Amino acid sequence: MDLSFNLLGNAIVSGVLLGGFYAAVSIGVSISFGMLDIVNIAHPAFILLGSYIAYIANTWWGVDPILASVIALPAFYLLGVGIYSVYEVSFERRGDTSLRGLAFFFGLLFITEVTLVLVFGVDYRLVNAPYIGPSIHLGEIELPLRLLVPCLVALVMFGVLQLFLSRSFLGRAIQAVAQDPQALRLMAANPTRIKRVAFGLSIATASIAGAVLIIIQPIEPSIGRDYIGRIFAIVVLGGLGSIGGTLVAALTLGIAENLTATFYGPSWSPAVAFGILLLTLAFRPRGLFGRA
Amino acid sequence: MRNTSFIALLIAAAAAVFAAMLWVGNGYVFFAGYVVLQYIVLATAWNILGGYTGYVNFGVAAFFACGAYSTVVLHKLWGPPLVVMILVGGAVSGLIGLGTGYLTLRLRGTFFGIATLAMSVVAETLITNWQFVGGSRGAYIIRPEHAPHLPLDYIQYLCLVMLGLSVLAIATARAIEHSRLGVGFATIRDDELAAEASGVPTLRLKLIATVLSGGFMGMAGAPLPYYVTYLDPSSGFNLTYAVNTIAMPLIGGTATWLGPLIGAVLLGTLQQVATVTISSALSLLIVGLMLVGFVVAAPNGIIGWFKPAVRTSMRRLRGSR
Numbered sequence: 001m002d003l004s005f006n007l008l009g010n011a012i013v014s015g016v017l018l019g020g021f022y023a024a025v026s027i028g029v030s031i032s033f034g035m036l037d038i039v040n041i042a043h044p045a046f047i048l049l050g051s052y053i054a055y056i057a058n059t060w061w062g063v064d065p066i067l068a069s070v071i072a073l074p075a076f077y078l079l080g081v082g083i084y085s086v087y088e089v090s091f092e093r094r095g096d097t098s099l100r101g102l103a104f105f106f107g108l109l110f111i112t113e114v115t116l117v118l119v120f121g122v123d124y125r126l127v128n129a130p131y132i133g134p135s136i137h138l139g140e141i142e143l144p145l146r147l148l149v150p151c152l153v154a155l156v157m158f159g160v161l162q163l164f165l166s167r168s169f170l171g172r173a174i175q176a177v178a179q180d181p182q183a184l185r186l187m188a189a190n191p192t193r194i195k196r197v198a199f200g201l202s203i204a205t206a207s208i209a210g211a212v213l214i215i216i217q218p219i220e221p222s223i224g225r226d227y228i229g230r231i232f233a234i235v236v237l238g239g240l241g242s243i244g245g246t247l248v249a250a251l252t253l254g255i256a257e258n259l260t261a262t263f264y265g266p267s268w269s270p271a272v273a274f275g276i277l278l279l280t281l282a283f284r285p286r287g288l289f290g291r292a
Numbered sequence: 293m294r295n296t297s298f299i300a301l302l303i304a305a306a307a308a309v310f311a312a313m314l315w316v317g318n319g320y321v322f323f324a325g326y327v328v329l330q331y332i333v334l335a336t337a338w339n340i341l342g343g344y345t346g347y348v349n350f351g352v353a354a355f356f357a358c359g360a361y362s363t364v365v366l367h368k369l370w371g372p373p374l375v376v377m378i379l380v381g382g383a384v385s386g387l388i389g390l391g392t393g394y395l396t397l398r399l400r401g402t403f404f405g406i407a408t409l410a411m412s413v414v415a416e417t418l419i420t421n422w423q424f425v426g427g428s429r430g431a432y433i434i435r436p437e438h439a440p441h442l443p444l445d446y447i448q449y450l451c452l453v454m455l456g457l458s459v460l461a462i463a464t465a466r467a468i469e470h471s472r473l474g475v476g477f478a479t480i481r482d483d484e485l486a487a488e489a490s491g492v493p494t495l496r497l498k499l500i501a502t503v504l505s506g507g508f509m510g511m512a513g514a515p516l517p518y519y520v521t522y523l524d525p526s527s528g529f530n531l532t533y534a535v536n537t538i539a540m541p542l543i544g545g546t547a548t549w550l551g552p553l554i555g556a557v558l559l560g561t562l563q564q565v566a567t568v569t570i571s572s573a574l575s576l577l578i579v580g581l582m583l584v585g586f587v588v589a590a591p592n593g594i595i596g597w598f599k600p601a602v603r604t605s606m607r608r609l610r611g612s613r
Contacts, residue, residue, distance in 0.1 A: 039402045041350075041409065090588045098401045100587040102348045103542055107584035110535045114577045225531065229410035236403075267421055267428075274414035281403055282395045 006140050011262040012255055013141050019254025020151030021216055023158060023247050024209045025227055026234040031161075031202035033232075034241035035178035036195050038087065038097075042105040043231065044224035045112035046203055050076065050210020051125075051219045052116060058127040065127045066153055069211035073204050080203025083108070084196050109224075116221035124218040132215060150212040157208055161201075162243050174198045178241050226270055233277035239287030249288060252276075295470070299463045306455045313451065322451045326519055328560035329454040330512050334533070335540035335552035336461040337508030341501045342538070343546030344474065346481035347401055351392070351408030352537040354415040355385040355506045357528035359513030361419055364431045364523060368424070373440065374453060378514040385510025386503045388415075393502035398495060401484075416529040430524025433517040450515050461508050465549040468504075477501060509537075532576060536563070539583040545595030554594055 025047060032040040050069055057068035091101035131145040165171035173194045176184050181191040213219060234253055238245030253276060257269045280287060313321050334352060341347050349355075359381030366377050388411075396407040420428045439449030468474045476497045479487035488494050517523045536559065544555025559579060566575035590596060 039405070041406070086588060090591075094591065096591060099342065099346050099348055099546075100542065100591055102350075102402065102405050103538055104584055104587045106350065106535070106538060107580050107587065110531070111577065111580040111584065113531075114573055114580060118573055118577065222531075226413065228406075229413045232406045232410065236406075268417065271414045271417045274410045277410050278395055278407065281399060281407060285399050285403070 007262060008259075009141055011258045013143065014147060015255030015258030016251055017143070017147035017151045017254070018258055019251035020154045021147070021212055022230060022234060022254050023250035024150065024154035024205070024212050026231045026238075026246055026250055027154075027158065027161065027243070028202040028205040028209065029231050030235050030238065030241070030243060030246040031174075031205075032199055034235055034239075034246075035174060036198055036202075038084075038195075038199060039102055040105055040199075040202070041102070041228060041232075042109040042112065043202075043206060044227040045109045046076070046079070046206035047210045047213060047227070048116060048219060048221060048224045049112060050207040051214040052120060052210075053207070054211040054214050055125050055127055055219075058129070062128075064129055065211040065215055066129075066149075066208070069207045072207045076207040077200040077204040080200035081196050083203065084199035087199075088192055088195070113221050113224065120221065122220050122222070124220050125214070126218040127214050129215065146215060150215050153208065153212055157205065158243065158247055161205075165243065170194070170197065229270070229277060230273040233273040233280070236285070237276055237280045237287050239289035242287070242289040245287060245289030295463070295467050298466060299459070302459050302463055306459050310452060310455055314448070319445075319447065322445075322447045324564045326447070326451045326454055327564065328557060329451065329458050330516075331536060331540060331556040331560045332458040332553060333454065333461045333512040334509055334537040335544075335556040336458070336465050336549065337505045337512065338537045339541040339546055339549070339552045340465055340468065340508070341505035343541050343551070344468065344477035344481065345498055345501050347397070347498065347501070348405040348538070349408045349502075349505065350405055350534055350538070351412045351415075352509060352534040353529045353531060354408070354412040355388060355509035356513035356516075356533050357419070357525075358385050358388055358415060359510030360516040360523060360528050361425055362510070363514045363517045364425045364433065367433055367517065368431075374515060374518070378453070378457070378511050381514030382507040382511035385513070386507030388510075389502040389506025390499060393499050397498045397502065412529060412534070416525050419528070420525045426524065428525060430522055430527075431517070432522050435518050435521050446518070450519055453515055454512075457508075457511055462549050462553060464504070464508075465552075469548060473497070473500065535576070535579060535583070536560075539579050539586075541593075543582055543586045543593055545593030547592070547595065551593050551595050558594075 025044075028046075029040060029043050032038045032043070050072065053072050054065035054068045057063040057071075058065050063071075087101065087104065091097045091104065131149045134145050136143040136145065136148070165175060173184075173189065174197070176189075177191050177194050177198065181195075184191045184194075217223075230253060234246060234249045237252065238247070238249035253273060256276065257272045260272050261269045313325055334356065338349060338352060341349055359378075362381045362384045363377045366372055366380060392407055392411055393404070396404045419425060425431050436446050438444070439446055439452075442449060442452075444452065468477070476487075476492055479490075479492050480494050480497060484494055513528075516528070520527070540555030540559050541552040542555070543559060544553065545551030559582070563575045563579065566572075566578060586593060592599065
């Protein structure tokens with residue numbers, strides 16, 4: 001009885017930590033899919049790109065992976081701006097976002113993955129940092145720093161983005177695009193320019209998410225795919241365009257997956273996200289905190 | 293052209309292809325030909341949903357692998373003839389299409405795409421945890437030496453079966469294009485809201501398309517265990533199947549049955565050559581780059597290059613008259 005309670009407590013705590021990490025992975029899609037209506041299924045591939053950059057910086061120059069990801073932010077922002085420019089000209093103007101726009105991102109996902117395989121091979125890679133390994137103990141509860149640090153980084157990133165979106169002029173403009181791009185055009189503002197900035201931001205988050213990913217687990221190029229289901233389950237469950245909802249949904253999924261892994265075995269945990277996604281789509285497609 | 297005469301022509305063409313393969317007489321031709329034919333079925337099946345109604349299915353690997361794994365199950369249970377396995381594989385994948393479609397097709401189009409992508413992962417998880425079909429270790433299937441009732445090697449027989457499936461898939465796709473069903477599909481693709489408002493039963497039509505498309509993918513997957521003789525989840529659910537199957541119609545052109553056929557023959561052959569001469573990873577990179585290149589620069593595919601030429605020459609003809 002006592003043992004299983006302990007197990008439960010530990011599963012929930014590490015589920016919360018895992019959820020924080022999932023939040024970092026999902027925030028980019030929450031912006032691109034939730035606010036800009038751009039179904040960027042290639043996001044996990046960009047996260048892995050971030051992981052490999054952190055890996056290079058760490059093994060070649062001994063730079064801390066999180067610091068490396070912060071340095072790489074501008075490059076990822078520019079990558080996002082570039083991708084959106086192509087997307088806007090090729091698909092949004094032609095009104096062909098649903099079929100060919102989706103296929104475009106699918107192609108990008110595949111190209112990035114195959115390129116990573118060609119450059120780095122399929123061996124698992126990992127990084128070194130002082131916080132990988134030790135744990136903090138609070139009574140019976142164990143807090144591995146390997147999970148705690150990514151969770152804290154994710155929360156900081158969330159806080160900064162939430163502040164930016166709700167307080168700054170540009171952030172409010174992004175929210176305005178999410179609500180009604182047509183009205184924005186009538187106010188003589190250019191939604192394309194604002195969306196370009198917002199999509200750049202969403203890809204920039206992949207840099208930090210990638211560093212966080214390689215801290216949590218060793219990586220190889222194809223693991224990004226496991227996150228597609230999780231990311232979209234979180235974004236849909238949280239309600240499209242709701243930053244706070246994304247955080248709540250990420251924590252929910254983290255706990256649900258960890259409980260499943262603890263009591264049924266880790267090989268079942270990928271199925272949890274899909275179950276949540278399908279249930280949400282079937283019963284409450286606008287998510288927990290979504291606009292109707 | 294009437295459907296019957298088209299089918300007769302198609303069968304004649306297929307017979308000619310098979311005769312040519314026999315004439316070459318090299319065993320490798322059949323191994324490579326099987327893959328190209330399999331992609332003709334997959335690309336045509338994908339296009340029934342993707343090209344005609346505009347809904348993107350990323351879960352090709354799931355439908356395909358479920359067909360393959362139903363063969364593994366049947367083989368372990370009592371080993372019926374291959375035709376029965378193909379029918380069962382098609383039925384299983386068709387039902388999966390019905391289930392996924394029923395849950396997500398009432399929502400915005402992109403949700404269906406995302407759901408199929410996630411479904412691929414989940415189906416793989418289920419198969420990995422199912423010890424009866426070998427779990428993550430995979431399953432071995434012994435390929436018979438000779439074809440039943442025919443003086444052919446088994447690999448030649450598999451190739452012939454796949455050729456038959458290609459004929460069936462292409463004939464179905466073309467019949468749909470020229471029927472009320474095809475017109476209904478096109479209204480969904482062009483403007484679903486307007487179609488719904490004009491009384492088109494959009495959900496039912498979309499479900500028909502999903503079931504047909506998924507069913508053909510399952511049928512294409514059913515002979516796979518006999519072709520590879522060893523099937524494990526990571527190879528059966530390989531993302532390569534999805535990328536190729538989506539790239540082929542988009543490169544060939546999605547509007548008619550000819551597009552997926554051109555795309556599959558072109559890309560399938562190219563990949564077979566590139567895998568042998570360069571490397572398989574690099575040949576996949578080529579596919580990815582071609583997919584992105586075509587959707588950005590040539591949204592109507594290879595067919596689209598010829599259409600304007602045909603139209604201008606027609607106009608010139610009319611002008612001179």
